[in-house]
Amino acid sequence: MNTTHEVLDFVHDGHKRYLPHLSIDCVIFGYHQHQLKILLIRYHAHTKWSLPGGFIARDETLTQAASRILAEKTQLNDLFLRQFHTFGDSPTRLNELGARQVHNITYSKVGVTIDQNNWLADRTLSIGYYALVDYLDVVVKPEFLVDEYCWRDVNDIPPLLFDHNEIIETALLTLRSQMYQQPIGYNLLPDKFTLPEIHALYETILGRQFDRRNFRKKLLTLGLIRQLAEQKKIGPHRSPFLYEFDSDTYHRSLEEGAVLGF
Template identity: 45%
Template structure:
């Protein structure tokens, strides 16, 4: 999978649109932590978001989807454009000639790579267990990191992550979330924990349950979580019809 991407990058000026890149903020949820997928460069001591370029025959959505499929093996990912990042000084340090020579990278069109890139930011929500994160040939690692332990990222990638997180928090107010982040069946405390993790603060248990149920996007199952020492909590699942309707029309706030 990664090879396909690597091959393509041998003649970038022929294969891709100039000046235009994609950056993907991939969120996952595991062990009650919001995680983000990061790559560690082989050649520079830098961490970055997964990204790529746009082929002449692709839409930007197709480019983002291809980039993520190559990195994660996951198809059918929930992705959304959220902002374009266009500081005139945006250049990828990996593609500076000296770094590419040092790394013995055999690529044509140094100049094409070492230019300004306007980047289209996408965020993606994926079920942690379905992702098989794989580094590309320029990376030595592709790992999940807790969102609050990311550290310094390359270029403006910290800003891109911050903006994606802000978009996600705003989305939480008017659109349902969780279908792409939780397993099929979950307990109310698990769903609440997801919301608390994204928002970065604790919520009142009763209010949360009342609100979520009022939106009709989750259904209580006739089963309880087994193997729990104390009082076994009920399991829920999303009502996909209502969930998708709320995605289109918003949760509430109608006039």
């Protein structure tokens, strides 16, 4: 929604195109400089931040809706995307008056008030998806009702609107539990990386330390990565070899449950 007309049409007639009572919230993880970050947005006139999200079109599947919302927010397609939980138990989901107040602040930009009969005023359940992106590939497109975007470290998330802090906590727990069954590293690192870079990625996400020699040995023994002839010039006398994932072996190992059992 990029114009006043589009926003007003959404407020008054959005229920004809989208499913009421059901939304998608996206936890978009990016990794940069040994930090795991999450993309947050701040809607018009709000002081609190929130997760990017949207509604599900009546002719869309859930995954199609999540993919569309992510493409709109990041300008990226074919992202690694996983549904992880449905949220509806929080008191903030039950407080319809509070939800209307939040919407009224947002839509004050176009001079519209959400009353109790509007479709946006009803209790809404949220389906959580998490996505993994290359931080440097993301291009955030300005939106009419969004004042600001930012990337925040997972250890420095401020109080958010609704139950979005709970959604992030659940997404992070899911991400960590799936490090051994999903191609997490494959989606967060650039195509070519050094051993210290992938080592730091796994330590950052899991919040624990791994012996570097055992970590390297495990990756190479499983055939998950292969060394390239190229080297990365970091400084004088520091030119470590670059590696890349062997995608066929990586995905086969994932299916067999053999990945990174340190």
